[in-house]
Amino acid sequence: MASLLLAGGCARPDPEQALRDRIAAMQEAARERSASGVLAGIDDDFSGPHGLDREGLGRLVRLQFMQHGSVGVRLGPLDVEMFEERARVRFTAVLTGGSGRFVPDTGRIYNVETAWRRDGNDWRLIIAQWD
Known part of the structure; x- marks a missing residue:
């Protein structure tokens, strides 16, 4: 009986849940300024708007962290489409930055469409477009 309980506790999340968990971890990392x-969660082959690559995205993220005392990230509901080893996720994102006092100094809403590739149980962001 104990082995059945242990086996159930070690089950991997289904692919969609693993993808949702990856996105949540990236969102939390942004809040923590990491x-x-x-x-x-970004693939080495990442491609974004206007030729943005993984290295450029890293610079953009670090710049935002340097410019703002706090960073807020709120995602709207995730619209997930699964395609075996790939997935597409659409959502709205509200990004805020500021001193962290009463209200954010900046804020913007983006419509985001992303493509992901699965490697085992790990999901990596390969394409992102936003407006």
Whole structure:
């Protein structure tokens, strides 16, 4: 009986839940101002708007952290489409930055569309577009 309980406790999350967990971890890393945590989910072959690559995204993230005393990231509901080893996720994102006192100094809403690639149970962001 104990082995059944242990086996159940070690089950891997289904692929969609693992993807949602990855996105949540990246969101939390942004709140914690951890560029390496954000980039942990970004594939080496990442492609973003206007030719943005993984290295450029890293610079952009670090610049935002340097410019703002606090960074807020709120995501709207995730619209997830699964395609075996790939996935597409669409959502809105509200990004805020400021001193962290009463209200943020800056804020903007983005419509985001992303593509992800699965490697085992790990998901990596390969494409992101936002407006």
